[in-house]
Amino acid sequence: MLEISNLDVYYGDLQALWGISLSVEDGSVVTLVGSNGAGKSTLMQAIAGLLTPKAGSITFDGLRLDRLPAHRIVKSGVCMVPEGRRLFPRMTILENLEVGASTARKARQETLGWVYEVFPILEARSRQQAGTLSGGEQQMLAIGRALMSRPKLLLVDEMSLGLSPLATQSIAQVIKGLNESRRLTILLVEQDVQLALSLANKGYVIENGRIVGQGDAKDLLCSEEIKEAYLGMGKAG
């Protein structure tokens, strides 16, 4: 269970997040919605350890994450699929996956088998260089790489970015499947608000670095404010 309490995050001297508080129950899918620049990715980066918050706390299963370096956070079971994938382009698919297993090396053969089950195409192309993959394949690899660390909580940052609607749907199915079959907890940041809220159980709305709303995903989807604010523009995704 992820608990964020009163989090303040800065970029240098500029404050980006104010007093963020949210929680993610085990086994649920929670989504953060908000317009561009609202702070969604900033929050994800703070959780994953790329940014250190100035105030507040991030706790996962009782362990304080906010002062830990990124690799230790991965070791404690929280792994991020970064915005823009951030693969290692000159390394092969297999090597990318192997790096993903850095904190869970002992079980890596088994985990690899599982990841190949979820994404058979990765097995077929395992010797191919990551930089030569299509957008959708790259997203699969990015998720696969994160899965190699055997996470309890998966942070997915803008998975639909640069993907075709078809690829997005297929990735979305995978995400849903991971949650349902493996009880993998998922925190999702997604531009496509409709998609995000349809995948999630619960949603938080973030605007200008603050949480301005929260609730059941279905309720949010129907709310007038969300419809006006986001769905009017969100249809482009």
Added chain:
Amino acid sequence: MHALIQTLLIGIVVGALYGVVALGFGLIVGVMKFVNIAHGSFIIIGGYVAFWLFTLLDIDPYLSIPLVMCAMFVLGLLLYQLVLSPLLKYPRAEMRLDKSLLVTFGVTWILDNAVTLLWTPDTRSIVTSYSGSTLDFFGAKLGVTGLAGLILAVLVALVMHLLLTRTYFGKHVRAATEDAGAAALSGVNVQRTYLVSCGIAAAMAGVAGVVIVSSYSIAPSGGLNWLLTAMVVMVLAGEGNVTYILPAGLILGIVQSISTLFVSSSYQQPIALIIFILVLMFRPNGLFARVGR
């Protein structure tokens, strides 16, 4: 014909040394995006360690290599921990690179002066019973020390290659080279990877030093020339491509050597410089740019 083979042989031996010289430098630039101006000084210090082990304890230079590598490895760790790791707080790569230039310039200043103070500015070299011997190779002469240097270079490059491709550490190094942030997000302890890489880089500088003090000579002020060589070879190989460094070194060595058939040997440095500038202008990603992407 003899002349041609001899020239090629010299080029290969010299080029192999160039490769070893550049490996440590290229590793640090590639992985951490820091420039170690003190790399040349490390090479010289490696040579001195071998020299004193030979002079005081009668240890054959090539047998002293493990010792030299250990000593230099520690020096590399110290370099990273004390001087380079504080630079990680700067988020921008250019800033870090520029700061590393300044800071390692300071290191080289300290090291060169310390070495001069401790061991005088005199030139040193190791002369063993076999130093002057040569082997016959299709009518051309190959010095024993040259052959030893060549074998060492190939060994070191091979070990480096295997390390990078077959071990987890190597994969961490390559991942950090391509995207340090993503590596951290994948669970790689990037700082520790940097630390060990620095140690390895220094150890390789040590090996280069041993070869140099056995085949040529060292002096406290000699580091800079080797630093320049390392940089030229690195550019030929392409920044971040540690695997191509030995081949790049060989190419440089052979081209330089062949040029002596046409022009006086005092032009070798300017020729290296011209190659360097040409590659930077027309193949900024190195000679092997098309391979591997």
Added chain:
Amino acid sequence: MEVNWKKCLLLAVLLGLLVVVPLATDLGSNVMNVMVTLFIYIILAQSWNLIGGYTGQINLGIVAFFGISTMVTHFLWKAGAPIYLAIPAGSLSSAVLAALIGLPTLRLRGMYFAVGTLALAQAAQTIVANIFTRTVAMPGSFSTTYSLTPRYYLGLGLMVVTMIVVYAVTRSKMGLAMVAIRDDELAARVTGVRVFKYKVLALLISAALAGLAGGLYAYVRLSFWQISTVFSAAWTFDALLSVVVGGAGTLFGPVIGSIFLIVLSEIFANTMGQAHLIIFGFLFILVVLFLPQGLIGGVDLFRPRMRGRANRHKEESAHQTMSS
């Protein structure tokens, strides 16, 4: 533009003292020597400050521009040219050398400029050592008429000229461009700053100033036991140390730093000889790592200014995460 009257008054008084005191009393040749050396150091430090502190290009071979001017000045003066012409000629030769090295290397990434200048200085030292193996001296007539006083005043004058040049350049449009290049070259380029042009200009002016220092040194030194020492890396290191300790990217940082350096040198050189160089090395590293703004609180070399920094962080993060 705000003019700090108190500061101007203080400067005027200081300058006045520097002009008048040696005329009024005999300070002794030791003190005068130290003062002239100080002037040389200040000029060279300002030279590095201009290219390194303000424009952010790390020049590790600035001694090349110093040394060439020393030699040109020396030989012209020996050949009969008045010193007032020989020194500017030396300075010009420095600028020419700067153009030769700068044009190819300034287009490249910072590390190539740094190592390139380092290589140039080294090459110069080697070549000169090979050509001039014996003492390079002035005819006796020069030594017998040697007096520190004109050297002191020439040095003072050149130092003032240097300060004025640095002041003028950094307050001009060029100065803005230089700082923009230092803080974020990419941003500067995309906003239309002619990056290459300003880098070259900054280098030329920097070299010319280094040339003034070199020419002054030729005037002061007269003869050289081993002339290749004018290309010694020690000059570069001292200039770097002065600027970093004093405060890079400020007008008075290099002055403070040079004074600091001279004072420390006097103290340490007497007590520990050669080893003091090593101490200075440690000092340099410590300052770069832990007091990057120097004594005066200048710009942390290469750290962009407060306002822009946060936005750049955000941009960068977005930039980083966008690449796949």
